Amino acid sequence: MVERKRWSEAFSDWFNEVIETAGILDKRYPVKGMNVWLPYGLKIMRNIEKFIREEMERTGHQEVLFPALIPETEFRKEAEHIAGFEGEVFWVTHAGLDPLDVRLILRPTSETAMYSMFSLWIRSHADLPFKVYQIVNVYRYETKHTRPLIRVREISHFFEAHTAHRDFEDAERQIREDLEIFDRLMRKLAIAYIISKRPEWDKFPGAFYSLGAEVVMPDGRTLQIGTMHNYKQNFARAYNILYETETGDHEYVHQTTFGMSERLLAAVIAIHGDDRGMVLPPTIAPIQVVIVPIPKKDAEVDVYAYAREIAEELKVAGIRVHVDERDIRPGRKFYDWELKGVPLRIEVGPRDVEGKTVVIARRDTLTKETVKRARVVDRVRELFDEIMENLHARAREWLESHIKRVETLEEAKEAFEDRRGVVEIPWCGEEECGLRMEEVLDAKMLGTPYPEEEALRLEGKRCPVCGGEAKFVARFARTY
Amino acid sequence: MVERKRWSEAFSDWFNEVIETAGILDKRYPVKGMNVWLPYGLKIMRNIEKFIREEMERTGHQEVLFPALIPETEFRKEAEHIAGFEGEVFWVTHAGLDPLDVRLILRPTSETAMYSMFSLWIRSHADLPFKVYQIVNVYRYETKHTRPLIRVREISHFFEAHTAHRDFEDAERQIREDLEIFDRLMRKLAIAYIISKRPEWDKFPGAFYSLGAEVVMPDGRTLQIGTMHNYKQNFARAYNILYETETGDHEYVHQTTFGMSERLLAAVIAIHGDDRGMVLPPTIAPIQVVIVPIPKKDAEVDVYAYAREIAEELKVAGIRVHVDERDIRPGRKFYDWELKGVPLRIEVGPRDVEGKTVVIARRDTLTKETVKRARVVDRVRELFDEIMENLHARAREWLESHIKRVETLEEAKEAFEDRRGVVEIPWCGEEECGLRMEEVLDAKMLGTPYPEEEALRLEGKRCPVCGGEAKFVARFARTY
Numbered sequence: 001m002v003e004r005k006r007w008s009e010a011f012s013d014w015f016n017e018v019i020e021t022a023g024i025l026d027k028r029y030p031v032k033g034m035n036v037w038l039p040y041g042l043k044i045m046r047n048i049e050k051f052i053r054e055e056m057e058r059t060g061h062q063e064v065l066f067p068a069l070i071p072e073t074e075f076r077k078e079a080e081h082i083a084g085f086e087g088e089v090f091w092v093t094h095a096g097l098d099p100l101d102v103r104l105i106l107r108p109t110s111e112t113a114m115y116s117m118f119s120l121w122i123r124s125h126a127d128l129p130f131k132v133y134q135i136v137n138v139y140r141y142e143t144k145h146t147r148p149l150i151r152v153r154e155i156s157h158f159f160e161a162h163t164a165h166r167d168f169e170d171a172e173r174q175i176r177e178d179l180e181i182f183d184r185l186m187r188k189l190a191i192a193y194i195i196s197k198r199p200e201w202d203k204f205p206g207a208f209y210s211l212g213a214e215v216v217m218p219d220g221r222t223l224q225i226g227t228m229h230n231y232k233q234n235f236a237r238a239y240n241i242l243y244e245t246e247t248g249d250h251e252y253v254h255q256t257t258f259g260m261s262e263r264l265l266a267a268v269i270a271i272h273g274d275d276r277g278m279v280l281p282p283t284i285a286p287i288q289v290v291i292v293p294i295p296k297k298d299a300e301v302d303v304y305a306y307a308r309e310i311a312e313e314l315k316v317a318g319i320r321v322h323v324d325e326r327d328i329r330p331g332r333k334f335y336d337w338e339l340k341g342v343p344l345r346i347e348v349g350p351r352d353v354e355g356k357t358v359v360i361a362r363r364d365t366l367t368k369e370t371v372k373r374a375r376v377v378d379r380v381r382e383l384f385d386e387i388m389e390n391l392h393a394r395a396r397e398w399l400e401s402h403i404k405r406v407e408t409l410e411e412a413k414e415a416f417e418d419r420r421g422v423v424e425i426p427w428c429g430e431e432e433c434g435l436r437m438e439e440v441l442d443a444k445m446l447g448t449p450y451p452e453e454e455a456l457r458l459e460g461k462r463c464p465v466c467g468g469e470a471k472f473v474a475r476f477a478r479t480y
Numbered sequence: 481m482v483e484r485k486r487w488s489e490a491f492s493d494w495f496n497e498v499i500e501t502a503g504i505l506d507k508r509y510p511v512k513g514m515n516v517w518l519p520y521g522l523k524i525m526r527n528i529e530k531f532i533r534e535e536m537e538r539t540g541h542q543e544v545l546f547p548a549l550i551p552e553t554e555f556r557k558e559a560e561h562i563a564g565f566e567g568e569v570f571w572v573t574h575a576g577l578d579p580l581d582v583r584l585i586l587r588p589t590s591e592t593a594m595y596s597m598f599s600l601w602i603r604s605h606a607d608l609p610f611k612v613y614q615i616v617n618v619y620r621y622e623t624k625h626t627r628p629l630i631r632v633r634e635i636s637h638f639f640e641a642h643t644a645h646r647d648f649e650d651a652e653r654q655i656r657e658d659l660e661i662f663d664r665l666m667r668k669l670a671i672a673y674i675i676s677k678r679p680e681w682d683k684f685p686g687a688f689y690s691l692g693a694e695v696v697m698p699d700g701r702t703l704q705i706g707t708m709h710n711y712k713q714n715f716a717r718a719y720n721i722l723y724e725t726e727t728g729d730h731e732y733v734h735q736t737t738f739g740m741s742e743r744l745l746a747a748v749i750a751i752h753g754d755d756r757g758m759v760l761p762p763t764i765a766p767i768q769v770v771i772v773p774i775p776k777k778d779a780e781v782d783v784y785a786y787a788r789e790i791a792e793e794l795k796v797a798g799i800r801v802h803v804d805e806r807d808i809r810p811g812r813k814f815y816d817w818e819l820k821g822v823p824l825r826i827e828v829g830p831r832d833v834e835g836k837t838v839v840i841a842r843r844d845t846l847t848k849e850t851v852k853r854a855r856v857v858d859r860v861r862e863l864f865d866e867i868m869e870n871l872h873a874r875a876r877e878w879l880e881s882h883i884k885r886v887e888t889l890e891e892a893k894e895a896f897e898d899r900r901g902v903v904e905i906p907w908c909g910e911e912e913c914g915l916r917m918e919e920v921l922d923a924k925m926l927g928t929p930y931p932e933e934e935a936l937r938l939e940g941k942r943c944p945v946c947g948g949e950a951k952f953v954a955r956f957a958r959t960y
Contacts, residue, residue, distance in 0.1 A: 029593075029598060030551055031584065036597055037545035039612075046543075063526075065517035067634050068548070068617055069570075071510055087576045090549075092586065094571040095621035104511065106572065106586075113509075117516055120508060132519075137548055137617070141575035154547050 011219040033153030043286035061131040065269035069104040084205020088141045098246035107140035124244045126374035133161035140311040149266035159260040164253040178228045178258040190391035192399040196447035208232035216402040222477040231255040278341030282384040285307025288320040299350035402442040426470030428463035491699040513626035513633030520960035541611040549584040558718040564685020568621040586619040595719035604724045609807035613641035644733040651734040658708045658738040670871035672879040676927035690707040696882040701899025702957040713734040758821030762864040766855035768800045771826045779830035906950030908943035923956040
């Protein structure tokens with residue numbers, strides 16, 4: 001397989017090859033930017049979705065399901081939102097053999113589908129906070145280079161939570177809850193990330209402010225894997241979402257949204273993988289343990305029976321296990337399961353049967369150990385914890401070593417030439433200076449660190465463009 | 481609420497009201513034939529889907545996920561299929577501000593999306609049988625009167641299994657497996673059904689033969705809730721799906737499909753419901769037991785604490801339970817939960833606390849019994865079984881009493897005027913006579929009983945149109 005070669009563009013070849021050979025997606029579907037989900041990839045994604053649903057359940061969000069088609073008339077109600085999406089929506093103009101009276105768009109996101117219904121559902125302060133979510137397919141006519149899982153025209157696993165609140169403060173509380181949910185999910189995926197408050201010129205169309213969560217990919221570019229937006233009353237005014245207060249007045253609700261997608265899987269594959277393929281966190285691996293029997297000619301013991309016995313024991317303990325009894329050489333089996341990222345491989349040969357042992361190989365460290373038969377279940381559980389810790393520690397280390405704080409544009413340029421990642425620069429807060437830095441660095445401003453307390457180490461620092469007093473730390477990156 | 485009035489058109493009003501007031505769907509979405517799934521309805525549907533997935537897993541089908549958009553060029557490859565669907569597909573003709581080079585359809589079903597990929601995936605006899613499925617949203621521009629769950633333009637929960645086989649016999653084995661899966665699902669839903677082999681003029685476009693599963697709704701009309709098709713090599717030829725045999729020849733695969741949708745939920749609501757609303761089988765009820773504390777003024781015992789204690793015990797036993805602690809009168813709570821079809825209601829008042837008892841009310845029979853506190857979990861489990869049996873028995877009885885075998889068109893007409901349902905008539909097998917009967921009876925021919933052995937009680941019977949020897953029993957019904 002293609003060598004992974006961190007730091008270089010070869011990462012992209014590695015990524016494409018893994019996605020195909022490990023059975024995640026088939027990219028040969030005859031529409032650009034739309035892929036077929038293969039069984040193994042879909043199972044991983046379903047496991048990720050399961051964690052999302054659990055978090056939604058825990059925090060009192062209700063699941064809903066809206067139509068994928070939105071009438072043009074609804075779509076056109078919020079001006080900034082249309083401006084932001086008009087260039088990238090797919091239009092349904094005909095049905096059967098006739099043109100439609102009102103054209104429909106395929107949802108690029110569901111604000112304009114949901115909010116006229118919200119105005120029917122929300123009546124009084126007793127209905128607030130109002131919290132719903134859905135996981136659906138959405139469509140964006142991307143004109144940039146498409147990439148599987150990362151930049152696609154059909155997002156098959158788009159998560160969107162939409163909430164409504166009595167006031168700004170309660171909407172802010174929701175954003176804090178979203179950040180907590182996001183952090184819990186990232187622990188399940190062993191992913192390290194940063195949160196930035198987007199600059200004014202890069203907010204979600206219609207938002208009061210936008211937060212973005214980024215990871216640093218192996219080639220040093222960042223990938224946005226989550227967003228939280230506070231809309232204030234912007235959409236509520238456009239869609240007339242009012243509630244009656246305790247005193248009988250009518251007020252517009254405050255709204256927030258929280259979004260994620262299959263980019264979570266892209267991050268898992270990219271960040272944990274290595275030259276042999278994927279390395280899956282046990283939390284989301286469809287197969288957590290694969291058992292490979294290694295028979296020897298003339299050996300009298302039955303390695304297959306032994307393997308099945310251990311598998312049964314693991315299964316009873318709630319572990320997702322598979323015995324590979326294919327009639328091919330063990331080396332070929334090792335190769336397959338390493339590519340697919342199975343966290344633990346148990347090898348059993350005649351000597352293991354006789355000595356009542358097994359050999360356990362870790363996918364993340366590629367190390368092996370011999371374990372007593374009676375200890376297998378316990379040891380597997382311990383190793384899952386160790387793998388999660390190791391993957392998370394490695395991810396944190398990678399992220400931290402790719403965030404560089406500098407004071408001049410020259411230093412920033414050097415950082416991008418060296419290892420890329422995220423570069424933090426003092427900034428006066430003026431749009432002009434921000435855009436100038438983007439231009440000079442050929443990079444995007446991700447925004448300022450969030451929560452904002454983070455930014456308060458700026459005494460005496462100057463904006464490198466205008467020389468004015470720095471009020472923010474601005475983060476820059478080459479982005480996906 | 482509207483009286484249910486079996487036999488009459490008022491059923492339709494009842495159905496619409498239940499769907500809205502019980503929190504299944506909101507029909508006010510501003511696109512005709514497209515509805516919003518509300519949390520409670522979605523939870524029931526997800527429980528139904530869970531059973532479908534379990535069955536697919538059990539029978540070795542793999543889950544895949546294809547794009548919802550199909551290029552016109554792929555869609556046009558199989559002639560009968562296009563002819564069948566051309567009048568009812570939604571067309572995506574523009575993206576952003578530009579017309580598309582190749583127009584796209586929104587899938588009405590996924591044959592034409594999947595089969596060019598199948599031709600890449602299936603190479604040799606070792607790949608067969610090949611069995612996949614997906615649960616997705618599909619689109620049909622219905623020109624008839626739309627009805628929620630029953631006839632919609634967006635089917636949100638379309639199940640489709642697609643299989644490929646080495647020969648006709650193995651495809652037939654698959655159809656038998658589909659029938660077995662379907663029967664197991666219907667037991668989970670306590671639904672009684674019939675299977676008919678559709679007449680030639682009503683096959684699925686492109687199929688060699690089609691089977692349909694029907695239920696009889698409360699107004700005597702039938703609803704198709706499942707289909708199985710044997711395509712023979714028809715699509716394989718159009719999409720070039722070949723496999724290499726053991727002897728090195730190349731043969732076209734034989735294919736089948738199996739389809740279901742949210743019509744399953746429509747059947748559950750319609751068949752088990754009554755004048756108070758839904759009656760859900762415990763298997764799919766989001767809340768299986770609701771506990772209503774009934775406090776009395778001046779009573780010294782804490783009915784709420786007692787209710788929570790029992791709830792905790794049921795929860796630990798794996799039962800989906802909810803304590804209704806709202807500050808409204810118990811009668812209002814009874815009304816709400818009866819409408820939502822919760823299988824069991826547990827009432828606890830001060831005397832129950834003192835006597836260590838509870839009162840359990842069954843939704844299906846509306847009967848009550850007093851149960852000792854220590855017996856609650858066991859009794860709830862027993863009652864679930866009794867409810868399932870009762871619902872299934874009632875459904876079978878209803879179905880059987882609505883299938884009438886007659887010999888003349890006059891008798892058939894009378895049957896339709898009386899209680900409708902399914903009318904079985906001897907038939908020579910000629911299309912002309914079949915279509916004539918449809919016309920005279922103002923009904924559709926569902927087809928002939930399947931498996932075909934069923935039909936062999938025809939000695940000496942005559943086709944009432946041409947007077948020729950009857951070779952089949954033909955089933956007619958007014959259909960949804």
